[in-house]
Amino acid sequence: MAKFIFIAVFMVVLIANFASSEVAASSVVVVGSSNPKEEGNKLAMVQEEEDMDGGFSSLDGMLQWAIGHSDPGVLKERSEVAQRMSPEELNKRQTELKELMEKLKIPSDAQLMLIAVNDLNNSSLPLEHHLRALEELLVLVEHIDNAIDLQKLGGFSILVRILNHSEPEIRIAAAWVLGKASQNNPIVQKQVLELGALTVLMKMMKSHTTEEAVKALFAISALIRNNMNGRSLFYQEAGDTMLQEVLSNSNLDIRLHKKSLFLIADLAESQLENENTAEVSFFSNRLLLKAIVDSMASSDLDLTEKALYATKNLLLLRSTDVQLFKDFCKLNEVLERTRQQLNDLSEEYAMDVESLRKEVNLTFLQKLNEVTQSAL
Numbered sequence: 471m472a473k474f475i476f477i478a479v480f481m482v483v484l485i486a487n488f489a490s491s492e493v494a495a496s497s498v499v500v501v502g503s504s505n506p507k508e509e510g511n512k513l514a515m516v517q518e519e520e521d522m523d524g525g526f527s528s529l530d531g532m533l534q535w536a537i538g539h540s541d542p543g544v545l546k547e548r549s550e551v552a553q554r555m556s557p558e559e560l561n562k563r564q565t566e567l568k569e570l571m572e573k574l575k576i577p578s579d580a581q582l583m584l585i586a587v588n589d590l591n592n593s594s595l596p597l598e599h600h601l602r603a604l605e606e607l608l609v610l611v612e613h614i615d616n617a618i619d620l621q622k623l624g625g626f627s628i629l630v631r632i633l634n635h636s637e638p639e640i641r642i643a644a645a646w647v648l649g650k651a652s653q654n655n656p657i658v659q660k661q662v663l664e665l666g667a668l669t670v671l672m673k674m675m676k677s678h679t680t681e682e683a684v685k686a687l688f689a690i691s692a693l694i695r696n697n698m699n700g701r702s703l704f705y706q707e708a709g710d711t712m713l714q715e716v717l718s719n720s721n722l723d724i725r726l727h728k729k730s731l732f733l734i735a736d737l738a739e740s741q742l743e744n745e746n747t748a749e750v751s752f753f754s755n756r757l758l759l760k761a762i763v764d765s766m767a768s769s770d771l772d773l774t775e776k777a778l779y780a781t782k783n784l785l786l787l788r789s790t791d792v793q794l795f796k797d798f799c800k801l802n803e804v805l806e807r808t809r810q811q812l813n814d815l816s817e818e819y820a821m822d823v824e825s826l827r828k829e830v831n832l833t834f835l836q837k838l839n840e841v842t843q844s845a846l
């Protein structure tokens with residue numbers, strides 16, 4: 471991170487000196503002559519910019535950032551100074567700048583990742599080195615291209631290996647990086663799943679450290695969302711029991727409850743989109759269904775909303791046994807209790823949640839009706 475900040479600060483200085491797209495100057499030059507600038511310099515400047523982009527593609531974002539954070543007044547002043555320079559001086563400055571960039575050896579993202587991977591793979595390095603490497607990876611893998619490059623560097627096998635690290639901090643950071651890299655990235659999801667990460671992450675859910683469980687659940691969700699193989703594995707590994715245990719344990723952090731409900735809603739939605747695939751027992755685990763329904767009556771509106779949403783998606787599934795919702799989960803009673811709770815609140819959000827609750831009630835009644843009809 472420190473490296474990034476250094477580079478970013480350096481770029482601000484650099485940009486201030488480049489000023490407008492017409493002229494280049496270096497911070498060393500402040501006292502300029504009053505010669506008018508020549509047309510040729512424009513071309514030279516454009517050329518210089520292209521070289522920079524070509525040579526340091528990862529700097530692009532930083533350049534944008536630096537431009538955004540530069541004081542326009544300073545930029546203008548510098549550009550005026552530059553405009554007074556002779557073509558010879560300008561050329562000299564441009565050469566100096568180029569040399570400076572080369573001397574600094576600003577590394578590419580791939581190089582930064584290679585350093586981080588090597589550090590992580592070196593068990594004789596102290597813990598702080600490993601944490602720093604993980605922090606860098608966390609930022610780098612946000613770009614989908616970097617996440618794929620990290621795979622080529624063998625980074626994921628190391629990350630999965632250290633999910634077993636003896637230090638919780640390392641495990642937490644590794645799960646976080648794996649989650650970030652897997653989000654919406656089928657290539658990474660596939661590899662990380664093949665490396666057996668899901669089993670380890672599901673074990674991490676039993677951790678007594680809240681943060682570890684939160685990051686593990688984050689990574690699990692990232693691995694199985696929009697990924698059919700991931701979902702199958704999750705079902706095979708008794709993901710239903712895992713989520714039911716989270717939801718039934720009121721001592722756990724509410725973030726875990728919210729993330730679980732969100733994941734369940736998402737899984738049900740995926741199932742809805744592929745109703746032809748084999749039915750999964752996941753959605754008929756009655757203890758899980760009851761835990762979801764019971765979450766509705768929470769005093770946390772966001773949790774109530776997520777529980778309602780998950781219930782709605784489950785009720786929409788053809789395979790859902792609505793009788794189970796009625797008799798075992800007592801959905802009617804919980805909906806009524808939730809209605810009373812929501813009515814006591816005046817905020818607008820509560821009204822939104824109440825309309826979702828009404829929707830769930832209607833979906834529920836319709837489904838009950840269908841079943842009664844077909845039984846006749």
Ligand SMILES: *[C@@H]1O[C@H](CO)[C@@H](O)[C@H](O)[C@H]1NC(C)=O
Binds near residue numbers: 588592
């Ligand atoms: C691991 O780190 C130590 C300490 O910095 C270093 O001496 C050693 O060469 C490194 N090993 C590898 C394989 O890079």
Ligand SMILES: *[C@@H]1O[C@H](CO)[C@@H](O)[C@H](O)[C@H]1NC(C)=O
Binds near residue numbers: 625628
């Ligand atoms: C990690 O280090 C081992 C040797 O200690 C080496 O065989 C392996 O290739 C390294 N892995 C990566 C991804 O660099």
Ligand SMILES: *[C@@H]1O[C@H](CO)[C@@H](O)[C@H](O)[C@H]1NC(C)=O
Binds near residue numbers: 630631634
């Ligand atoms: C993690 O450790 C467990 C036992 O402690 C072991 O069975 C498992 O293979 C290890 N997983 C990885 C990915 O190293």
Ligand SMILES: *[C@@H]1O[C@H](CO)[C@@H](O)[C@H](O)[C@H]1NC(C)=O
Binds near residue numbers: 805806809828832
């Ligand atoms: C569900 O909807 C029906 C029909 O509109 C209504 O009679 C009933 O009171 C509603 N129940 C709950 C709990 O909202």
